Amino acid sequence: MASQLERLYKKYASGHICSEEFNELRDMIEGISNECLWNVMLSNSGEDVYEPMASEMKEMIRARLWRRLLRTRLKSCMRYVAAAAVVVVLIAGSIALGINSRTVPSQEFTASIPAGSRTNLTLPDRSKVQLNSASELDFEWDTDGERTVRLNGEAYFDVAKDREHTFRVFVSDIEVEVHGTSFNVNAYDDNNITVSLVSGKVSLGGGGLKGRKYFMEPGEKAVYSRAEGSVRISKADMNIDTGWTRGDLVFKSKRLSEVIAMIECRYGVEIDVKCDSLTNDMLTGKFSNEDVDDVLASLSDMYKFRYRIKKNRITIY
Numbered sequence: 428m429a430s431q432l433e434r435l436y437k438k439y440a441s442g443h444i445c446s447e448e449f450n451e452l453r454d455m456i457e458g459i460s461n462e463c464l465w466n467v468m469l470s471n472s473g474e475d476v477y478e479p480m481a482s483e484m485k486e487m488i489r490a491r492l493w494r495r496l497l498r499t500r501l502k503s504c505m506r507y508v509a510a511a512a513v514v515v516v517l518i519a520g521s522i523a524l525g526i527n528s529r530t531v532p533s534q535e536f537t538a539s540i541p542a543g544s545r546t547n548l549t550l551p552d553r554s555k556v557q558l559n560s561a562s563e564l565d566f567e568w569d570t571d572g573e574r575t576v577r578l579n580g581e582a583y584f585d586v587a588k589d590r591e592h593t594f595r596v597f598v599s600d601i602e603v604e605v606h607g608t609s610f611n612v613n614a615y616d617d618n619n620i621t622v623s624l625v626s627g628k629v630s631l632g633g634g635g636l637k638g639r640k641y642f643m644e645p646g647e648k649a650v651y652s653r654a655e656g657s658v659r660i661s662k663a664d665m666n667i668d669t670g671w672t673r674g675d676l677v678f679k680s681k682r683l684s685e686v687i688a689m690i691e692c693r694y695g696v697e698i699d700v701k702c703d704s705l706t707n708d709m710l711t712g713k714f715s716n717e718d719v720d721d722v723l724a725s726l727s728d729m730y731k732f733r734y735r736i737k738k739n740r741i742t743i744y
Contacts, residue, residue, distance in 0.1 A: 435448055436452065535566060540558050540562050545560055550568075552587050552592075554584065557582060562579060563580060574592055584612070586627075587607065590606055601635045601651050604629060607627055608624070608628065610625055613668070618652070618654060621649070621668070622643065623649075624648075624649075626645050629643050630642050635651070641658045641660065646662060648661055648664075666713075676714040676717075676722065677712075683707070686712075694718075696739045700743045723736075723741065
């Protein structure tokens with residue numbers, strides 16, 4: 428099967444594939460693993476022997492690849508997640524399956540990242556997304572080129588500029604609207620959603636704000652309170668708000684209980700705190716690309732507690 432798949436893919440990449448062979452290739456893609464498809468694509472990504480094939484067929488196979496690769500939830504280890512992300516980048520770039528946002532067929536997918544993992548995605552419009560631990564991203568691109576994302580968890584967006592087609596991020600009951608912008612959205616808590624704007628301009632609206640719109644400038648942070656239906660805009664600390672994209676775990680004036688929750692999410696562990704007297708202590712600190720044992724060792728030195736690690740379960744006592 429692998430040799431037949433490689434033969435058909437090679438004919439597709441060169442532009443010499445008939446409709447029957449194309450249908451066979453499309454069906455074979457449905458039945459193979461991401462890793463197998465990645466290997467075939469990688470081994471043939473540099474070939475460019477014949478005239479380019481029709482753009483309509485490119486878009487058909489590209490849509491099929493996106494649905495096949497990214498509708499599947501990314502649940503396994505970081506090596507597998509990274510391989511899937513590389514396939515996305517390869518599809519978007521090195522095999523040169525270029526698309527026009529005004530003619531692209533409707534596409535949608537879901538990427539779901541387990542606790543303890545992070546990944547990078549390149550969307551069909553060339554926007555880049557860093558998806559944080561325990562997060563889920565639903566992406567939809569309709570036939571008019573409108574770009575829509577729904578987020579649960581946290582993500583950093585670097586949105587490709589396209590003045591004709593707005594990029595919208597739906598989080599709980601609010602909407603972030605952009606054209607070409609870099610920003611972070613933290614939606615782990617549906618009742619308090621934070622948007623931190625690095626560059627460009629965004630606006631916040633949606634049903635939760637009852638028709639009101641809030642506009643942000645670079646360097647600002649907007650915190651949406653679902654209970655109050657309001658937004659508070661203030662100066663952002665990007666070292667804190669986007670530190671996770673650089674592998675940092677950063678917290679400022681956080682209760683130890685909140686820091687413990689951040690560690691659980693970051694490393695995909697469960698922590699049982701037996702000494703409740705510590706949980707309300709305030710903490711400020713930063714850990715850079717350290718494993719969970721190093722983080723707990725530092726905290727135990729500070730708070731004089733002991734801990735025990737058993738697989739992904741940790742007890743503090």
